[in-house]
Amino acid sequence: MKKIAIIGAGPYGLIALERLIKQAPADEETNILLFDPLGPGGEVWRSEQSSQVIMNTVMQHVTVFAEDQGPNLAEWSRNYAKDYLTTIGVPSSSDLFAETNLGKNEYCQRRYYGIYQQWFYQELVKNLPTHITVSLIKEYVDDLTLETNQIILSAGKPYVVTDLILATGHGGNFLSSTEEENQQFANAHKLFYQGPINPADTPLEVIKNNETVILRGLGLSFYDYIGLFVDKWGGAFSEVDSHLTYQKTGKENTLVVGSGRGLPYHTRPKNQKDAGEDAEPKILTKKFMEVFGGSAEELIDLLKKEAELVYYQHQLVNSPIREAFLRDYQLGDRQKVLTKYQILVADQFDWEKLFDPAKDITPQDFPSFIKTYLANDIAEAEQGNRNGAIAAALDTYKELQEPFNYMLDHEKFKPKEYFEDFFGNFNRNYSFLTIGAPVIRQKQLLALAEAGIIEFLAPNMKVEKEKGQFRTYSKQLPERQFSASYLIEARLPATSFKRTKNKLLIQMRKKGYLKAHGVFYDGEFHETGALQVKRETHQVIDKNGQVLPHVFCYGIPLEGLDWLNAASPRPKSHDRVFQLAEQIASNLFI
Ligand SMILES: Cc1cc2nc3c(=O)[nH]c(=O)nc-3n(C[C@H](O)[C@H](O)[C@H](O)COP(=O)(O)OP(=O)(O)OC[C@H]3O[C@@H](n4cnc5c(N)ncnc54)[C@H](O)[C@@H]3O)c2cc1C
Structure with missing residues (x-):
């Protein structure tokens, strides 16, 4: 009998679950335990978050169904969402329900994708074959011990399994030394410092109206902050001939923004391509x-x-x-x-x-x-x-x-x-x-810049700590300076083997079950931030270089060993996420 734990019920954990169900041999009993305190959809896509944070992918380009065996997000929205939202008690007057009116080339709230994943999970477990059981355990796994023929997990209580898939995804990091210095400085001078984090988790309510806020980073998180700040101010945009104008409320902060390059990410083009209409190589076949x-x-x-x-x-x-x-x-x-x-x-x-x-x-x-x-x-x-x-x-x-x-x-x-x-x-x-934001966000950004709410620094942004304030300027023009009591690092935490806050990964690292991935050149080992797995199987490699045959991992903790893990799979594309999930499932059932 196999007893398999999947740690994490975000898209990757759910996709792994589906592949396990599909590949489990009919002549053997398989019990699958799916762990995540937030349940299916997980933390990034949880229901309890602002409606202002939206996906950066159009609905028809998102699916969790391998081999297109079920509706993509747009199809689900059109054909199943209303009934499902009603079943789970979402009022038809809510802005979440209004997402059912979106078209296939629009961008939905993150919460809505989370609900699609909940539905996916319900569909998966509805008609399980008799040799498979699935238990959803809404607990955080904070430790594990590998024994000869079993793995003991420590969560709300101990659980014993034979195999394990780590699909732990995003998560916070302990601050780097420079970030820690900023935090200490903020504490000492009663300022606000926000290190890298999912913007939906930043307590913007503590920021006082009309004050200056420094935002470092002009990537996807920056655009989340745009939506969240406008919501905080209660502002709105009016549109004439596809050009937006921002209507002020008088509560606006001045946002001083910049980065090394100084330019906001190139915006996503309006999507005109159907699912599966992907580029074909002419040269790189x-x-x-x-x-x-x-x-x-x-x-x-x-x-x-x-x-x-x-x-x-x-x-x-x-x-x-x-x-x-x-x-x-x-x-x-x-x-x-x-x-x-x-x-x-x-x-x-x-x-x-x-x-x-x-x-x-x-x-x-x-x-x-x-x-x-x-x-x-x-x-x-x-x-x-x-x-x-x-x-x-x-x-x-x-x-x-x-x-x-x-x-x-x-x-x-x-x-x-x-x-x-x-x-x-x-x-x-x-x-x-x-990987920029939807064009609507770029239009909002332009409208805010035209309204004088956003001050762009020239490239080579620098932030210093001086006279009890954060001070920022471009190294190209040091005389144009801004001081503020608020500094936000507008980016997500990078994958970091060393600084992860994930308790399970920390314990596994301490026990020698994990090894940092990196490459050696010029006399130095360069860590990528990923943990090490055997590429062909995605089995975890321990600190002595031994493959752990029953422990698998894929997704964000491997960014640097694999590439582009921070994306949900696309329909009709035999997406790599599905390929990896399949690889893990087939190796697990050998
Ligand atoms: C803010 C944000 C916005 C994004 N927007 C998009 C987008 O628009 N389009 C897109 O394609 N991609 C987007 N992404 C990329 C994202 O990485 C993927 O879409 C997808 O969420 C990755 O899935 P995952 O399951 O690997 O990780 P996650 O979604 O992070 O899920 C991992 C889950 O594991 C759980 N977990 C971790 N450790 C434990 C433990 N010890 N015990 C129990 N449970 C645990 C967590 O609670 C979490 O729910 C976004 C990511 C972020 C952070």
Whole structure:
């Protein structure tokens, strides 16, 4: 008999549960214990949170059903949500119920995705075969002990299992030394400091009206804060010709915002693609990857070329040279082909403009430049990811993940390029260009900037502690300074083997059941923050390098060993999350 514990009932835990049910041998009894104090959907998608935090993925691109054996989020919303919400007692007058009116290309509240996951769980356990039982245990597992043929879990009481899957997902970290210094400074001077955290958990109510707040970070969390602050102020946006104007209430704080790059993430294009309508590689095919022996830099360059091909396909749509150009461009030297076909410089794809659009802007001009930048970004996004040349190109850049996963799975990156070129530079640029917020958030941001509520710092933001206040400025323009009693690190906690606050992982680390993942080069071990697993099976590796045959892990705790774990799977795509869950289930039942 197998008795399997899954720790975590967020999307990854639930997907693992489904794969276990699917793969459990019919001639053996299987008992599955699913642990999460918050129940199905877990913490990120919990019902008790602000309605202002929304998904960054359109509804039709979200599913927890492997092999599309059930409705994606949009289909569920259309066909099942009203009945289910009524059954669980959600009033039809509530704003949660109103989500049932959203279209497939809209972005729902996070809570709503959580409810879809609850429904998914109910469906899973409704008609279980007789050889399988599933118990949902709303308890936190804070320790475990590995014995010869069993694992003892410590939760509300001890539980004995034969196998374990860690799907512990996101969670807080202990502060880094610089963050700790900021916290100490805030405590000593009665200031407010918020380290990296899910923005929905930040106690914004303690921030006094009209005061200045410094926000460091311009990624996804930053956009959550935009929604949460507007809600706190009670403000609203009015829309004329698709342009938003912010209506002040008099309670507004001044938000001083910045980051190293100084630019908010590129916004998501309006979605025009149906589920399954994903980019297909022209160059980085499976066959090509099997023989590819180049560097990370070469691979990244080829990915760029894939995106450029899509761009020119759009740009030259009515041109007689299109087919010949694309053929030559795919195979040849870019510059020679552009010259041969007399493509004007202004019409050429320009990565530098995308990655560093403020390159020629003086720091003095930056605050006004940023409004133009946002307006252009919005205009491009509005063209959509099928029709807009740049948006379509970037969608390809985003979607062709398979070649990189192939490199990781086959350990084809050299250590330094793995750490610096791929997980370092490339990953940062990739996030900036492809995982931005919905365009509505960019419009809100522009409206707030136009209303004078947001002050953008030029790139190279610096925060210092001086005279009992936090002080911030851009290193490019130190004379433009802002002081504040409030400092928020607007980003999520990174995956950190060393600083995790997850009690179970801490205990496992202490007992030597876990080992830090990293790469060795230039005489140093560079930790990625992930814990170590055997890639082929996702079995955990202990501190002595021994594979723990009955302990598996996938998702966020492996970010740095695997890539892009912080995403829910897409329908009709044989998503990697499903592949990994399947890999774990099949190895577990060997
Ligand atoms: C704020 C935020 C917004 C996001 N928005 C999007 C989005 O719009 N689209 C998208 O695709 N992705 C988004 N993501 C990425 C997110 O990582 C995935 O969508 C998904 O939630 C990952 O699932 P998971 O199950 O691995 O982790 P989680 O969702 O974090 O779930 C892990 C669960 O494990 C439980 N747990 C942990 N330790 C224990 C323990 N010791 N005992 C018992 N239970 C435990 C936790 O309570 C938690 O519920 C977002 C992430 C965050 C943090």
